[in-house]
Amino acid sequence: xxxxxxxxxxxxxxxxxxxxxxxxxxxxxxxxxxxxxxxxxxxxxxxxxxxxxxxxxxxxxxxxxxxxxxxxxxxxxxxxxxxxxxxxxxxxxxxxxxxxxxxxxxxxxxxxxxxxxxxxxxxxxxxxxxxxxxxxxxxxxxxxxxxxxxxxxxxxxxxxxxxxxxxxxxxxxxxxx
Numbered sequence: 821x822x823x824x825x826x827x828x829x830x831x832x833x834x835x836x837x838x839x840x841x842x843x844x845x846x847x848x849x850x851x852x853x854x855x856x857x858x859x860x861x862x863x864x865x866x867x868x869x870x871x872x873x874x875x876x877x878x879x880x881x882x883x884x885x886x887x888x889x890x891x892x893x894x895x896x897x898x899x900x901x902x903x904x905x906x907x908x909x910x911x912x913x914x915x916x917x918x919x920x921x922x923x924x925x926x927x928x929x930x931x932x933x934x935x936x937x938x939x940x941x942x943x944x945x946x947x948x949x950x951x952x953x954x955x956x957x958x959x960x961x962x963x964x965x966x967x968x969x970x971x972x973x974x975x976x977x978x979x980x981x982x983x984x985x986x987x988x989x990x991x992x993x994x995x996x997x
Contacts, residue, residue: 853973854892855927855964857903859885860980862991868919874986876994881919883909883944886954888979892972898965899972905979907955909944918945922982925960930974936962939982 864885869878886908892901909919921944926937940960944953964972983991 852892852894852899852969854890855899855901855972855975855977857888857890857901857977857979859888860924860978862988862995863980863983865991865995866921866981866983866987867990869986869990874990876990879912881909881911881916883907883919883921883981885979887957890977894969895963898963899969901962901964901977903960903962903977903979904957905960906957907942907944908952909946909955910952911946912951914949914951916946918943920944924978924980924982925962926978926980927962927964928976928978930971935975 865882866884867879867882869875870880873879884907885905887906888903890901890903892899894900903925905923905925907921909921911919921942922939923942924937924939927935929935938960940958942955942958944955946953962977964975966972981987
């Protein structure tokens with residue numbers, strides 16, 4: 821890869837990593853404190869590598885959570901959480917026509933036990949000469965059964981990309997703590 825393309829690949833990763841995703845939670849709705857919605861540590865960015873690659877010089881495209889927001893409400897037998905997730909993706913080469921973003925949404929109880937997790941995929945197509953793409957909001961509904969809806973504030977909704985071991989190692993090496 822030439823110096824120009826290597827710099828472009830690093831710029832894609834840096835730009836994706838620098839976006840600040842919003843998280844919400846803890847908001848109060850008529851006496852109900854909603855669960856926090858957070859990004860999973862080191863799983864908030866995803867880089868896609870050329871075959872056999874695993875570092876910055878091999879990045880073909882990258883993505884980041886652009887915006888995460890949520891609301892909640894009481895429902896019979898518990899609480900319903902309505903989350904909205906947007907993504908931002910960039911590509912290095914015009915030949916990359918699309919990217920499929922694998923992500924998960926998990927519910928964690930106050931004792932840090934995963935109570936439920938669902939996997940999703942979003943396909944983002946790049947158009948024309950655009951090297952970046954912002955998704956439309958993905959709407960996720962989570963039903964949290966509980967006898968006392970005041971316990972909802974102790975739960976957390978965690979959102980993250982489903983990463984390969986190479987992608988996780990890359991994130992750990994490029995994300996400052």
